[in-house]
Amino acid sequence: MAKVLMKGNEAIGEAAIRAGCKNYFAYPITPQSEVAEYLCKRLPEVDGVFVQGESEVAVGYMIFGAAGCGERVMTTSSSPGISLMSEAISYIAAAHCPAVFVNIVRGGPGLGGILPSQGDYFQATKGGGHGDYRLLVLAPDGVQEAVEMTMQAFTLAEKYRAPIMILGDGLIGQMMEPVEFRDDLKTEPTNKDDWATNGMGTRKSDTRNLVKSLFLDPQELNNNNLRLKAKYEQMKKEEVQFELYNADTDYQALIISYGTMSRVCRTSIDTMKAEGLEVAMLRPKTLFPFPEKAIFDAANKESCKSVLSIEMSMGQMVEDVERCVKGQRPVHWYGECGGDVPTPEAIVQVVKDSLK
Amino acid sequence: MQTEIKFAGFGGQGILLSAKLLAYAAMKQGSQVAWIPSYGPEMRGGTAYCTVVISDRLIGSPIIKNPTHLVAMNRPSLEKFANDIKPDGIILINSSLIPVRSNREDITELIVPANDAAIKVGSVKCANIIALSSFAAKSKLVDLDILKECVKEEFSSKPKIIPLNMDAFDEGVNIARQS
Numbered sequence: 138m139a140k141v142l143m144k145g146n147e148a149i150g151e152a153a154i155r156a157g158c159k160n161y162f163a164y165p166i167t168p169q170s171e172v173a174e175y176l177c178k179r180l181p182e183v184d185g186v187f188v189q190g191e192s193e194v195a196v197g198y199m200i201f202g203a204a205g206c207g208e209r210v211m212t213t214s215s216s217p218g219i220s221l222m223s224e225a226i227s228y229i230a231a232a233h234c235p236a237v238f239v240n241i242v243r244g245g246p247g248l249g250g251i252l253p254s255q256g257d258y259f260q261a262t263k264g265g266g267h268g269d270y271r272l273l274v275l276a277p278d279g280v281q282e283a284v285e286m287t288m289q290a291f292t293l294a295e296k297y298r299a300p301i302m303i304l305g306d307g308l309i310g311q312m313m314e315p316v317e318f319r320d321d322l323k324t325e326p327t328n329k330d331d332w333a334t335n336g337m338g339t340r341k342s343d344t345r346n347l348v349k350s351l352f353l354d355p356q357e358l359n360n361n362n363l364r365l366k367a368k369y370e371q372m373k374k375e376e377v378q379f380e381l382y383n384a385d386t387d388y389q390a391l392i393i394s395y396g397t398m399s400r401v402c403r404t405s406i407d408t409m410k411a412e413g414l415e416v417a418m419l420r421p422k423t424l425f426p427f428p429e430k431a432i433f434d435a436a437n438k439e440s441c442k443s444v445l446s447i448e449m450s451m452g453q454m455v456e457d458v459e460r461c462v463k464g465q466r467p468v469h470w471y472g473e474c475g476g477d478v479p480t481p482e483a484i485v486q487v488v489k490d491s492l493k
Numbered sequence: 494m495q496t497e498i499k500f501a502g503f504g505g506q507g508i509l510l511s512a513k514l515l516a517y518a519a520m521k522q523g524s525q526v527a528w529i530p531s532y533g534p535e536m537r538g539g540t541a542y543c544t545v546v547i548s549d550r551l552i553g554s555p556i557i558k559n560p561t562h563l564v565a566m567n568r569p570s571l572e573k574f575a576n577d578i579k580p581d582g583i584i585l586i587n588s589s590l591i592p593v594r595s596n597r598e599d600i601t602e603l604i605v606p607a608n609d610a611a612i613k614v615g616s617v618k619c620a621n622i623i624a625l626s627s628f629a630a631k632s633k634l635v636d637l638d639i640l641k642e643c644v645k646e647e648f649s650s651k652p653k654i655i656p657l658n659m660d661a662f663d664e665g666v667n668i669a670r671q672s
Binding site for chain 1 (some may be wrong): 520
Protein backbone atom coordinates (compact mmCIF):
# COMPACT_ATOMS: atom_id res chain seq x y z
CA MET A 138 0.00 0.00 0.00
CA ALA A 139 1.18 3.51 -0.82
CA LYS A 140 2.27 5.81 1.96
CA VAL A 141 -0.02 8.60 3.04
CA LEU A 142 0.81 11.78 4.90
CA MET A 143 -1.11 11.83 8.16
CA LYS A 144 -1.22 13.55 11.50
CA GLY A 145 -0.32 11.20 14.36
CA ASN A 146 -3.72 11.55 15.98
CA GLU A 147 -5.61 10.72 12.79
CA ALA A 148 -3.23 7.87 12.00
CA ILE A 149 -3.88 6.31 15.43
CA GLY A 150 -7.61 6.50 14.70
CA GLU A 151 -7.20 4.85 11.33
CA ALA A 152 -4.90 2.18 12.82
CA ALA A 153 -7.62 1.25 15.33
CA ILE A 154 -10.10 0.79 12.50
CA ARG A 155 -7.62 -1.31 10.52
CA ALA A 156 -7.10 -3.44 13.64
CA GLY A 157 -10.81 -4.19 13.75
CA CYS A 158 -11.78 -1.87 16.60
CA LYS A 159 -15.42 -0.84 16.32
CA ASN A 160 -15.86 0.72 19.72
CA TYR A 161 -14.34 4.04 20.63
CA PHE A 162 -15.38 6.19 23.56
CA ALA A 163 -13.65 9.43 24.40
CA TYR A 164 -13.82 12.89 25.84
CA PRO A 165 -12.02 15.70 24.00
CA ILE A 166 -8.77 17.14 25.34
CA THR A 167 -5.84 18.86 23.64
CA PRO A 168 -3.52 17.61 22.14
CA GLN A 169 -5.40 14.47 21.05
CA SER A 170 -8.90 15.68 20.10
CA GLU A 171 -8.27 14.94 16.41
CA VAL A 172 -8.51 11.20 17.17
CA ALA A 173 -12.14 11.68 18.21
CA GLU A 174 -12.78 14.06 15.32
CA TYR A 175 -11.40 11.49 12.89
CA LEU A 176 -13.15 8.47 14.38
CA CYS A 177 -16.57 10.08 14.74
CA LYS A 178 -16.55 10.43 10.95
CA ARG A 179 -14.84 7.15 10.19
CA LEU A 180 -16.46 4.66 12.61
CA PRO A 181 -20.00 4.84 11.16
CA GLU A 182 -18.51 3.84 7.80
CA VAL A 183 -17.46 0.48 9.31
CA ASP A 184 -20.58 0.01 11.45
CA GLY A 185 -18.63 1.09 14.50
CA VAL A 186 -19.70 3.11 17.51
CA PHE A 187 -18.36 6.40 18.83
CA VAL A 188 -19.73 7.85 22.02
CA GLN A 189 -18.46 11.06 23.54
CA GLY A 190 -18.79 10.45 27.25
CA GLU A 191 -19.82 13.15 29.68
CA SER A 192 -16.40 12.91 31.33
CA GLU A 193 -13.29 10.76 31.28
CA VAL A 194 -14.57 8.93 34.35
CA ALA A 195 -17.61 7.83 32.37
CA VAL A 196 -15.48 6.96 29.35
CA GLY A 197 -13.30 4.70 31.51
CA TYR A 198 -16.35 2.64 32.49
CA MET A 199 -17.75 2.60 28.95
CA ILE A 200 -14.44 0.98 28.01
CA PHE A 201 -14.85 -1.50 30.88
CA GLY A 202 -18.34 -2.36 29.68
CA ALA A 203 -17.33 -3.00 26.08
CA ALA A 204 -14.17 -4.83 27.14
CA GLY A 205 -16.22 -7.04 29.46
CA CYS A 206 -18.27 -8.05 26.43
CA GLY A 207 -15.04 -9.05 24.70
CA GLU A 208 -15.29 -6.29 22.09
CA ARG A 209 -12.23 -4.56 20.65
CA VAL A 210 -12.33 -1.16 22.31
CA MET A 211 -10.10 1.89 22.55
CA THR A 212 -10.03 5.33 24.07
CA THR A 213 -7.59 8.17 23.63
CA SER A 214 -6.94 11.00 26.01
CA SER A 215 -4.22 13.20 27.39
CA SER A 216 -2.67 13.33 30.84
CA PRO A 217 -5.44 14.85 33.07
CA GLY A 218 -7.99 12.69 31.25
CA ILE A 219 -5.97 9.54 31.92
CA SER A 220 -5.84 10.46 35.61
CA LEU A 221 -9.64 10.48 35.62
CA MET A 222 -9.76 7.11 33.84
CA SER A 223 -7.23 5.50 36.14
CA GLU A 224 -9.83 4.06 38.52
CA ALA A 225 -11.50 2.23 35.64
CA ILE A 226 -8.13 1.05 34.33
CA SER A 227 -7.46 -0.59 37.69
CA TYR A 228 -10.89 -2.31 37.56
CA ILE A 229 -10.29 -3.46 33.97
CA ALA A 230 -6.91 -4.92 34.91
CA ALA A 231 -8.41 -6.66 37.97
CA ALA A 232 -11.24 -8.11 35.88
CA HIS A 233 -8.85 -9.37 33.15
CA CYS A 234 -10.41 -7.45 30.28
CA PRO A 235 -8.62 -6.42 27.06
CA ALA A 236 -8.68 -2.71 26.18
CA VAL A 237 -6.44 -0.12 24.53
CA PHE A 238 -5.70 3.25 26.15
CA VAL A 239 -3.77 5.92 24.27
CA ASN A 240 -2.21 8.77 26.23
CA ILE A 241 -0.99 11.67 24.08
CA VAL A 242 0.90 13.19 26.97
CA ARG A 243 0.88 16.91 27.72
CA GLY A 244 2.76 18.81 30.40
CA GLY A 245 1.63 18.46 34.02
CA PRO A 246 1.00 18.21 36.88
CA GLY A 247 -2.49 19.65 37.26
CA LEU A 248 -3.89 21.17 34.11
CA GLY A 249 -0.27 21.90 33.18
CA GLY A 250 0.02 22.86 29.54
CA ILE A 251 -0.87 21.44 26.15
CA LEU A 252 2.63 20.98 24.77
CA PRO A 253 4.48 17.63 24.58
CA SER A 254 5.82 16.01 27.74
CA GLN A 255 6.86 12.64 29.12
CA GLY A 256 5.73 13.47 32.64
CA ASP A 257 3.31 10.54 32.78
CA TYR A 258 6.03 7.85 32.79
CA PHE A 259 5.37 6.95 36.42
CA GLN A 260 1.61 7.05 35.93
CA ALA A 261 1.83 4.68 32.96
CA THR A 262 4.44 2.25 34.23
CA LYS A 263 3.94 2.23 37.99
CA GLY A 264 0.22 2.36 38.38
CA GLY A 265 -1.89 5.47 38.05
CA GLY A 266 -4.79 3.57 39.51
CA HIS A 267 -4.75 1.58 42.75
CA GLY A 268 -3.70 -1.95 43.48
CA ASP A 269 -1.22 -4.52 42.22
CA TYR A 270 -1.59 -4.13 38.50
CA ARG A 271 0.71 -3.11 35.67
CA LEU A 272 0.07 -1.84 32.18
CA LEU A 273 1.97 -3.04 29.17
CA VAL A 274 3.20 0.32 27.87
CA LEU A 275 4.25 0.91 24.26
CA ALA A 276 6.14 4.12 23.42
CA PRO A 277 6.21 5.11 19.72
CA ASP A 278 8.85 7.53 18.38
CA GLY A 279 6.87 8.75 15.40
CA VAL A 280 3.67 8.44 13.43
CA GLN A 281 4.53 5.16 11.68
CA GLU A 282 5.39 3.45 14.93
CA ALA A 283 2.26 4.89 16.58
CA VAL A 284 0.24 3.16 13.87
CA GLU A 285 2.04 -0.15 14.26
CA MET A 286 1.85 -0.11 18.05
CA THR A 287 -1.84 0.77 18.01
CA MET A 288 -2.51 -2.25 15.82
CA GLN A 289 -0.30 -4.52 17.95
CA ALA A 290 -1.94 -3.23 21.13
CA PHE A 291 -5.24 -4.94 20.30
CA THR A 292 -3.45 -8.25 19.78
CA LEU A 293 -1.54 -7.87 23.04
CA ALA A 294 -4.66 -6.82 24.93
CA GLU A 295 -6.34 -10.07 23.88
CA LYS A 296 -3.25 -12.22 24.39
CA TYR A 297 -3.02 -11.09 28.03
CA ARG A 298 -6.64 -10.07 28.56
CA ALA A 299 -5.28 -6.85 29.99
CA PRO A 300 -5.36 -3.10 29.37
CA ILE A 301 -2.53 -1.90 27.14
CA MET A 302 -1.29 1.68 27.02
CA ILE A 303 0.27 3.62 24.15
CA LEU A 304 2.31 6.44 25.61
CA GLY A 305 2.81 9.12 22.97
CA ASP A 306 3.21 12.85 23.40
CA GLY A 307 1.72 16.01 21.96
CA LEU A 308 4.27 16.17 19.18
CA ILE A 309 3.56 12.66 17.93
CA GLY A 310 -0.15 13.47 17.97
CA GLN A 311 0.19 16.75 16.09
CA MET A 312 3.00 15.96 13.66
CA MET A 313 2.36 14.68 10.12
CA GLU A 314 4.59 11.95 8.72
CA PRO A 315 4.23 9.42 5.93
CA VAL A 316 2.53 6.26 7.14
CA GLU A 317 1.79 2.85 5.81
CA PHE A 318 -0.94 0.64 7.26
CA ARG A 319 0.31 -2.92 7.30
CA ASP A 320 -2.49 -5.42 6.95
CA ASP A 321 -0.29 -8.15 8.39
CA LEU A 322 -0.52 -6.48 11.81
CA LYS A 323 -4.23 -7.17 12.00
CA THR A 324 -5.11 -10.29 13.94
CA GLU A 325 -8.37 -12.18 14.24
CA PRO A 326 -10.14 -11.69 17.57
CA THR A 327 -9.55 -14.52 20.01
CA ASN A 328 -12.46 -16.66 21.19
CA LYS A 329 -14.03 -14.83 24.12
CA ASP A 330 -16.89 -17.20 24.84
CA ASP A 331 -15.22 -18.76 27.87
CA TRP A 332 -14.93 -15.50 29.76
CA ALA A 333 -16.79 -12.52 28.24
CA THR A 334 -20.25 -11.43 29.28
CA ASN A 335 -21.41 -11.49 25.69
CA GLY A 336 -24.80 -13.10 26.27
CA MET A 337 -25.81 -16.76 26.51
CA GLY A 338 -27.39 -16.72 23.07
CA THR A 339 -24.13 -17.03 21.18
CA ARG A 340 -22.49 -19.58 23.46
CA LYS A 341 -22.69 -23.35 23.62
CA SER A 342 -21.86 -23.57 27.35
CA ASP A 343 -24.65 -23.13 29.89
CA THR A 344 -22.45 -21.76 32.70
CA ARG A 345 -22.60 -18.01 32.97
CA ASN A 346 -19.49 -15.87 32.65
CA LEU A 347 -18.67 -13.33 35.31
CA VAL A 348 -16.49 -10.24 34.89
CA LYS A 349 -15.68 -8.73 38.27
CA SER A 350 -13.04 -7.03 40.37
CA LEU A 351 -14.50 -7.57 43.85
CA PHE A 352 -12.93 -10.48 45.74
CA LEU A 353 -13.90 -10.32 49.42
CA ASP A 354 -12.36 -13.67 50.24
CA PRO A 355 -8.67 -12.99 51.00
CA GLN A 356 -7.53 -16.21 49.42
CA GLU A 357 -9.51 -15.48 46.27
CA LEU A 358 -8.09 -11.94 46.05
CA ASN A 359 -4.58 -13.21 46.60
CA ASN A 360 -5.10 -15.74 43.83
CA ASN A 361 -6.32 -13.02 41.49
CA ASN A 362 -3.21 -10.99 42.24
CA LEU A 363 -1.03 -14.05 41.64
CA ARG A 364 -2.77 -14.54 38.33
CA LEU A 365 -2.06 -10.90 37.41
CA LYS A 366 1.55 -11.30 38.51
CA ALA A 367 1.94 -14.35 36.30
CA LYS A 368 0.84 -12.27 33.31
CA TYR A 369 3.35 -9.54 34.07
CA GLU A 370 6.11 -12.11 34.42
CA GLN A 371 5.15 -13.52 31.03
CA MET A 372 5.21 -10.00 29.53
CA LYS A 373 8.74 -9.53 30.90
CA LYS A 374 9.80 -12.72 29.13
CA GLU A 375 7.98 -12.23 25.83
CA GLU A 376 7.20 -8.60 25.12
CA VAL A 377 10.34 -6.51 25.76
CA GLN A 378 11.05 -4.31 22.74
CA PHE A 379 13.89 -1.85 22.28
CA GLU A 380 16.11 -0.40 19.57
CA LEU A 381 19.85 0.24 19.66
CA TYR A 382 21.45 3.14 17.81
CA ASN A 383 25.17 3.47 17.08
CA ALA A 384 25.79 0.66 19.55
CA ASP A 385 28.22 -1.30 17.37
CA THR A 386 30.90 1.31 18.14
CA ASP A 387 33.22 1.73 21.13
CA TYR A 388 30.85 4.27 22.56
CA GLN A 389 31.89 6.36 25.54
CA ALA A 390 28.40 7.22 26.69
CA LEU A 391 25.04 5.47 26.52
CA ILE A 392 21.79 7.41 26.24
CA ILE A 393 18.50 5.85 27.31
CA SER A 394 15.62 7.76 25.77
CA TYR A 395 12.19 7.01 24.31
CA GLY A 396 9.54 8.56 22.10
CA THR A 397 10.02 12.04 20.64
CA MET A 398 12.97 12.65 22.94
CA SER A 399 14.89 9.73 21.42
CA ARG A 400 14.70 11.34 17.98
CA VAL A 401 16.33 14.48 19.27
CA CYS A 402 19.00 12.28 20.89
CA ARG A 403 19.59 10.55 17.55
CA THR A 404 20.41 13.91 15.98
CA SER A 405 22.79 14.69 18.88
CA ILE A 406 24.50 11.31 18.44
CA ASP A 407 25.02 12.03 14.72
CA THR A 408 26.51 15.44 15.57
CA MET A 409 28.91 13.95 18.12
CA LYS A 410 29.89 11.15 15.75
CA ALA A 411 30.88 13.76 13.15
CA GLU A 412 33.08 15.34 15.83
CA GLY A 413 34.67 11.97 16.62
CA LEU A 414 32.80 11.20 19.84
CA GLU A 415 30.95 7.89 19.78
CA VAL A 416 27.72 7.76 21.79
CA ALA A 417 25.10 5.02 21.64
CA MET A 418 21.43 4.99 22.45
CA LEU A 419 19.10 2.33 23.72
CA ARG A 420 15.51 3.29 23.01
CA PRO A 421 12.93 1.35 25.01
CA LYS A 422 9.88 0.68 22.83
CA THR A 423 8.15 -0.99 25.76
CA LEU A 424 8.35 0.99 29.01
CA PHE A 425 6.77 -1.91 30.86
CA PRO A 426 8.20 -4.47 30.45
CA PHE A 427 11.41 -2.41 30.61
CA PRO A 428 14.50 -3.65 28.72
CA GLU A 429 16.34 -4.34 31.96
CA LYS A 430 18.95 -6.80 30.81
CA ALA A 431 19.67 -4.97 27.55
CA ILE A 432 20.36 -1.75 29.47
CA PHE A 433 22.62 -3.56 31.94
CA ASP A 434 24.57 -5.17 29.09
CA ALA A 435 24.84 -1.97 27.03
CA ALA A 436 25.98 0.05 30.06
CA ASN A 437 28.63 -2.53 30.90
CA LYS A 438 30.46 -2.29 27.59
CA GLU A 439 34.07 -1.57 28.48
CA SER A 440 34.31 1.69 26.52
CA CYS A 441 31.16 3.10 28.16
CA LYS A 442 31.89 5.57 30.96
CA SER A 443 28.56 7.22 31.47
CA VAL A 444 24.84 6.45 31.18
CA LEU A 445 22.26 9.19 30.66
CA SER A 446 18.50 9.03 30.97
CA ILE A 447 17.20 11.82 28.76
CA GLU A 448 13.48 12.43 29.09
CA MET A 449 10.88 15.19 28.96
CA SER A 450 10.21 14.85 32.66
CA MET A 451 11.94 15.87 35.85
CA GLY A 452 13.59 12.48 36.25
CA GLN A 453 11.22 9.52 36.18
CA MET A 454 12.64 6.89 33.84
CA VAL A 455 16.08 7.57 35.35
CA GLU A 456 14.96 5.59 38.43
CA ASP A 457 14.43 2.51 36.27
CA VAL A 458 17.70 3.12 34.44
CA GLU A 459 19.56 3.28 37.75
CA ARG A 460 17.86 0.07 38.81
CA CYS A 461 19.02 -1.66 35.61
CA VAL A 462 22.59 -0.33 35.62
CA LYS A 463 22.97 -1.62 39.21
CA GLY A 464 25.65 0.89 40.13
CA GLN A 465 28.09 -0.34 37.48
CA ARG A 466 28.30 3.09 35.79
CA PRO A 467 27.39 6.64 36.84
CA VAL A 468 23.82 7.42 35.75
CA HIS A 469 22.87 11.00 34.84
CA TRP A 470 19.54 12.60 34.14
CA TYR A 471 18.67 15.44 31.80
CA GLY A 472 15.30 16.76 30.82
CA GLU A 473 12.84 19.58 30.47
CA CYS A 474 9.11 19.38 30.87
CA GLY A 475 7.52 22.75 30.35
CA GLY A 476 6.60 21.85 26.80
CA ASP A 477 9.84 22.85 25.08
CA VAL A 478 11.61 19.76 23.79
CA PRO A 479 15.32 19.81 24.73
CA THR A 480 17.46 20.73 21.73
CA PRO A 481 20.10 18.48 20.14
CA GLU A 482 22.73 21.07 21.13
CA ALA A 483 21.75 20.94 24.80
CA ILE A 484 21.99 17.15 24.77
CA VAL A 485 25.44 17.23 23.15
CA GLN A 486 26.58 19.50 26.00
CA VAL A 487 25.08 17.28 28.68
CA VAL A 488 26.72 14.16 27.24
CA LYS A 489 30.11 15.88 27.04
CA ASP A 490 29.77 17.18 30.61
CA SER A 491 28.99 13.68 31.83
CA LEU A 492 32.33 12.48 30.43
CA LYS A 493 34.44 15.14 32.17
CA MET B 494 21.07 16.02 3.19
CA GLN B 495 18.25 17.66 5.17
CA THR B 496 16.31 20.83 4.41
CA GLU B 497 13.92 22.57 6.78
CA ILE B 498 11.37 25.14 5.72
CA LYS B 499 9.45 27.34 8.13
CA PHE B 500 6.08 28.66 6.99
CA ALA B 501 4.77 31.51 9.09
CA GLY B 502 1.87 33.94 9.06
CA PHE B 503 -1.42 34.53 10.79
CA GLY B 504 -4.21 32.00 11.24
CA GLY B 505 -6.47 31.76 8.20
CA GLN B 506 -3.73 32.43 5.64
CA GLY B 507 -3.43 28.77 4.77
CA ILE B 508 0.03 28.42 6.30
CA LEU B 509 -0.45 24.86 7.51
CA LEU B 510 -1.94 23.83 4.19
CA SER B 511 0.85 25.18 1.97
CA ALA B 512 3.39 23.51 4.26
CA LYS B 513 1.49 20.24 4.03
CA LEU B 514 1.41 20.43 0.23
CA LEU B 515 5.17 20.88 0.09
CA ALA B 516 5.68 17.91 2.44
CA TYR B 517 3.27 15.84 0.38
CA ALA B 518 5.13 16.57 -2.88
CA ALA B 519 8.48 15.76 -1.29
CA MET B 520 7.07 12.49 0.04
CA LYS B 521 5.84 11.59 -3.45
CA GLN B 522 9.37 12.17 -4.71
CA GLY B 523 10.60 9.57 -2.23
CA SER B 524 12.02 11.81 0.49
CA GLN B 525 11.52 11.39 4.22
CA VAL B 526 9.29 14.18 5.45
CA ALA B 527 7.82 15.55 8.65
CA TRP B 528 5.30 18.35 9.10
CA ILE B 529 5.45 19.91 12.51
CA PRO B 530 2.89 22.55 13.49
CA SER B 531 3.45 24.88 16.40
CA TYR B 532 0.20 24.07 18.08
CA GLY B 533 -1.18 26.07 20.95
CA PRO B 534 -4.38 27.71 22.08
CA GLU B 535 -4.63 29.39 18.69
CA MET B 536 -7.48 30.98 16.77
CA ARG B 537 -8.28 32.58 13.45
CA GLY B 538 -6.22 35.72 13.16
CA GLY B 539 -3.65 34.45 15.66
CA THR B 540 -0.18 33.34 14.69
CA ALA B 541 0.42 30.13 12.75
CA TYR B 542 3.82 28.56 12.26
CA CYS B 543 4.74 25.26 10.78
CA THR B 544 7.98 23.52 9.85
CA VAL B 545 8.50 21.01 7.08
CA VAL B 546 11.57 18.77 7.20
CA ILE B 547 12.68 17.07 3.99
CA SER B 548 15.51 14.56 4.19
CA ASP B 549 17.13 11.73 2.30
CA ARG B 550 17.42 9.73 5.53
CA LEU B 551 15.34 9.02 8.62
CA ILE B 552 14.46 12.31 10.29
CA GLY B 553 15.89 12.72 13.78
CA SER B 554 14.85 15.69 15.85
CA PRO B 555 11.61 17.18 14.57
CA ILE B 556 12.33 20.33 16.58
CA ILE B 557 14.16 22.79 14.33
CA LYS B 558 15.70 25.94 15.79
CA ASN B 559 17.46 27.15 12.64
CA PRO B 560 15.56 26.27 9.47
CA THR B 561 17.14 26.42 6.03
CA HIS B 562 14.40 28.60 4.50
CA LEU B 563 11.53 30.84 5.58
CA VAL B 564 8.22 31.65 3.94
CA ALA B 565 6.99 34.76 5.77
CA MET B 566 3.39 35.71 5.04
CA ASN B 567 3.11 38.60 7.50
CA ARG B 568 5.36 41.13 9.18
CA PRO B 569 5.53 39.66 12.71
CA SER B 570 6.65 36.35 11.19
CA LEU B 571 9.49 37.94 9.27
CA GLU B 572 10.63 39.95 12.26
CA LYS B 573 10.44 36.94 14.54
CA PHE B 574 12.19 34.35 12.37
CA ALA B 575 14.44 36.14 9.83
CA ASN B 576 17.48 35.88 12.09
CA ASP B 577 16.97 32.17 12.73
CA ILE B 578 17.44 31.19 9.09
CA LYS B 579 20.73 29.51 8.18
CA PRO B 580 23.12 31.42 5.87
CA ASP B 581 22.48 30.84 2.14
CA GLY B 582 18.79 30.16 2.76
CA ILE B 583 15.83 31.72 0.99
CA ILE B 584 13.49 34.11 2.77
CA LEU B 585 10.24 34.61 0.92
CA ILE B 586 8.65 37.92 1.87
CA ASN B 587 4.97 38.48 1.18
CA SER B 588 5.48 42.11 0.14
CA SER B 589 1.72 42.76 -0.03
CA LEU B 590 1.65 42.73 3.76
CA ILE B 591 5.30 43.27 4.70
CA PRO B 592 6.76 46.71 4.00
CA VAL B 593 10.18 45.85 5.50
CA ARG B 594 13.00 43.47 4.49
CA SER B 595 15.04 40.88 6.37
CA ASN B 596 18.24 42.95 6.85
CA ARG B 597 20.23 39.83 6.07
CA GLU B 598 23.09 39.94 3.54
CA ASP B 599 23.81 36.21 3.66
CA ILE B 600 20.47 34.92 2.42
CA THR B 601 18.44 35.25 -0.77
CA GLU B 602 15.32 37.34 -0.49
CA LEU B 603 12.42 36.35 -2.69
CA ILE B 604 9.94 39.22 -2.83
CA VAL B 605 6.45 38.00 -3.69
CA PRO B 606 3.37 40.27 -3.54
CA ALA B 607 1.28 37.20 -2.77
CA ASN B 608 -1.96 38.90 -1.73
CA ASP B 609 -1.96 41.39 -4.64
CA ALA B 610 -1.17 38.66 -7.13
CA ALA B 611 -3.88 36.48 -5.63
CA ILE B 612 -6.48 39.23 -5.99
CA LYS B 613 -5.44 39.62 -9.61
CA VAL B 614 -5.85 35.91 -10.21
CA GLY B 615 -9.29 35.93 -8.66
CA SER B 616 -9.25 35.57 -4.87
CA VAL B 617 -7.02 36.69 -2.05
CA LYS B 618 -7.57 33.24 -0.51
CA CYS B 619 -5.05 31.68 -2.87
CA ALA B 620 -2.15 33.87 -1.70
CA ASN B 621 -0.75 30.82 0.08
CA ILE B 622 -0.63 28.84 -3.16
CA ILE B 623 1.17 31.71 -4.90
CA ALA B 624 3.74 31.84 -2.10
CA LEU B 625 4.12 28.07 -2.17
CA SER B 626 4.73 27.77 -5.90
CA SER B 627 7.03 30.80 -5.91
CA PHE B 628 9.08 29.30 -3.13
CA ALA B 629 9.16 25.89 -4.81
CA ALA B 630 10.25 27.39 -8.13
CA LYS B 631 13.04 29.38 -6.50
CA SER B 632 14.31 26.68 -4.12
CA LYS B 633 13.90 23.78 -6.59
CA LEU B 634 13.21 21.53 -3.60
CA VAL B 635 10.44 19.62 -5.32
CA ASP B 636 9.34 18.96 -8.88
CA LEU B 637 6.81 21.65 -9.83
CA ASP B 638 4.57 19.24 -11.74
CA ILE B 639 4.32 16.92 -8.75
CA LEU B 640 3.59 19.84 -6.46
CA LYS B 641 0.93 21.16 -8.80
CA GLU B 642 -0.66 17.72 -8.85
CA CYS B 643 -0.69 17.74 -5.04
CA VAL B 644 -2.50 21.09 -5.04
CA LYS B 645 -5.05 19.67 -7.44
CA GLU B 646 -5.57 16.58 -5.29
CA GLU B 647 -5.96 18.69 -2.17
CA PHE B 648 -8.91 20.51 -3.72
CA SER B 649 -10.41 17.43 -5.37
CA SER B 650 -13.48 17.65 -3.12
CA LYS B 651 -14.04 21.26 -4.24
CA PRO B 652 -13.53 21.03 -8.02
CA LYS B 653 -14.90 24.56 -8.54
CA ILE B 654 -11.83 26.17 -7.02
CA ILE B 655 -9.25 24.00 -8.78
CA PRO B 656 -8.86 26.31 -11.82
CA LEU B 657 -8.35 29.32 -9.54
CA ASN B 658 -5.64 27.50 -7.61
CA MET B 659 -4.00 26.25 -10.82
CA ASP B 660 -3.82 29.85 -12.07
CA ALA B 661 -2.44 30.95 -8.74
CA PHE B 662 0.17 28.20 -8.92
CA ASP B 663 1.33 29.33 -12.38
CA GLU B 664 1.38 32.97 -11.32
CA GLY B 665 3.57 32.13 -8.33
CA VAL B 666 6.04 30.30 -10.57
CA ASN B 667 6.14 33.30 -12.94
CA ILE B 668 6.87 35.71 -10.12
CA ALA B 669 9.79 33.56 -8.95
CA ARG B 670 11.19 33.26 -12.47
CA GLN B 671 11.04 37.01 -13.03
CA SER B 672 12.69 37.81 -9.73
